[in-house]
Amino acid sequence: MSITSGVLVVGAGPVGLVAASQLARLGVPVRIIDTLGAPTDESRAVVIHARSLEMLAALGVCPRLEARGRRVDGFEIADGTTGATRATVDLTGIPSRHPFMLDIAQPDTERVLAERAAELGVVVERGVELTALTQDGDGVEVTLRTSAGDERARVGWVVGADGAHSTTRHLVGTRLEGDFHGQHFAMADVEVETSLDPGTGRMFTHPDGLAMLFPLRGTRARVIFLVDDPGDAPAPTPERIEALTHERTGGRVRVTGSHWLTYFEIHHAQVPQYRHGRVLLAGDAAHIHSPAGAQGMNTGIQDAANLAWKLALVARHGADPALLDSYQEERHPVGAEVVRVTTRLTDIGTASGPLGVLRNAAMAVAGHLPGFGEAAAERLAELTIGHPGSSLAVQHGGHRRGAARAGEHAPDPAGLRRADGTPVAVEELLQRPGFVLLVHGDDGDLGELGDVLGDLGTVVRLDADEHGMALVRPDGYLGLVADTADPDLVRRYLTEVLRLPATVAAT
Structure with a gap:
């Protein structure tokens, strides 16, 4: 059995890479593993909000991310049939050093973060799977499955950032609690032709279901549609995406090519505890929810930023491990609020019939209320998140x-x-x-x-x-x-x- 100090990070998505990089910056030995043999080409998360950019700035990666993405100055809710604007959210006036959304394909985000981790001496070990763990008061013994066979190692701490189907979560004996059956969506990264301003993200309301459009770099965009249960079909066809785009945007957006297509079902759930002794959960391993508002990856990045400095104080500077209880104290309520708000947004966005008519009327009224746009912009950018009641404040x-x-x-x-x-x-x-x-x-x-x-x-x-x-x-x-x-x-x-x-x- 190999004996190592420091932290094992399980999962090399954006959350795990941020956690590993921040720990390395703070002088903690880090090892990061991922079951995938190569970085994913699936672009599941495409928006980085202002509060996350403020935290990523400490890593010095914002210029690199912006070079690969597109600044989006606002968000608009429009009628998918008539094109009429129902409400707008302007991000240019938010109180942040980054008054915009950065739309960037997740593989590009991961590539930038992996480069930064490597600069800090942390290289992702790919094709390595966590299969078992046991812990005591001094450390965690883990079993890792590699191409060369099983490896046993002892580490000080484990950070589980291994996604919605987290092995780490399973191994510590906890589970997500919440609603596991809901609406179905089709999602794709596509090339588009449109006269719409690429500096604005959009949600289109439509009698057949909502559509969302997030412009990426160049002519690339992310499109999402509410659909009926697709059954066993793994992904929509390019022709289906082209038809949905034309129908739900009133012909204002035309798909000219497809990169990645998938179906997904919305779940809304969270684990009761983020800390299990020397094992801590972050990102989708701790909470899953609707993509409404593009909050998922951002919440996970901020989990990692919150956890890393506390874990560094414990692992490197000898702070009492009880300090890590503040991770649960500060971040669990944030995750719970994200689950609640995204559930509500999804219910509102997917309303149809009389409820859909009522929603459209309410949006038109709210969009003209003084202060509505500013408040909505700050909430969308996650600038309202704080910890004023924390024991650390x-x-x-x-x-x-x-x-x-x-x-x-x-x-x-x-x-x-x-x-x-x-x-x-x-x-x-x-x-x-x-x-x-x-x-x-x-x-x-x-x-x-x-x-x-x-x-x-x-x-x-x-x-x-x-x-x-x-x-x-x-x-x-x-x-x-x-x-x-x-x-x-x-x-x-x-x-x-x-x-x-x-x-x-x-x-």
Whole structure:
């Protein structure tokens, strides 16, 4: 049996690759495996939202992703028969450094993330399957099936990011709980000809069922249609996709070629617990739901970003493993809300008959309500996600009106500049692994604060008149927010909240 430290990541999709890369950046030995002998050519997830892009920016991969994808500035709900617009969502004004959706084929996303992982010394082991695991208080013994035979290894932790049919989930004895029977959809990646603006994603309502169109790079697009139960048919024919596209968009989109076609049935479910001792579940291994709103891969990427820095504190810096309970505390409610909202969106989008007429009328009214578009845009971009009630969110002293609170995602404060005086974003500072401690004005002794934080992160002075400090977590959320830059507050946060050994905080 081989003995290794660190973390085994099971599954080399976007979620597993983000988890492995973030762990490697934070100094944790990582091994990542996948049962597939080669990367998938199936483009199941095609949208990366603003909040996920903010987290991926720390990996330094956003320029590469944007080069392979298309920026989409908004989303429109239209009548598939008349073409009339019922509601629009404009993303260009959302409070994010990435005010758009990035439409990109999943194989391209995985290719970029795998390249970054390799740069960090993590190479995917393909054709390797997890077949058994047992754990104790010190580690996890796993059995891996490879082309050379079975291998037994011992690792510190296992991250199960192996999708909707997760072996890791099965091996820890848990299961998805929810609704497993619902609507059927046809989905395809196609080449299209259309006069519609490629900078807008669309949902078309139609008496025969909804259709969705997500423009990709060039003339490529993702199309999704509500259909009757296809039975045993594995995939629709190109001719069927061409006909559905013509019918459901009122002839405004014409398919000229097909890349990938499939049927799928919507399920809505979630595991009760994301943590099982030294095994943690993320992405589709933990929650599955409708593609409405394109939330699935994004929720998984954010699971990985949330988990990685906590696991690094435990695996590398000796934090109490109880810190990992905050992964369940913070991410399980997010997953539950995604399941609830996507279920509702699917029910609304697939309504027909009198309910469909009522839906269309309601959308037309809502689309003209003040603030509707802004609120819908922020929710679609996942900017409303936060952890204000988390045990890791500590607000000390007074709170200035309009300022961000602990548990919220860190904005770019005024006065945040590089050493040469040019403005810099928080996500750029997070490209250096670890925490970022923002100190306002002349508060605090940067040397002493740096000594307390040690190699856990970086201290940055803000050119501002306010007082206090804010500790930005590696996933971009605010942990500690205080009205004074007292080093003892940082020290207590590290030891009492993040459960790090006192010797680490004192180094």
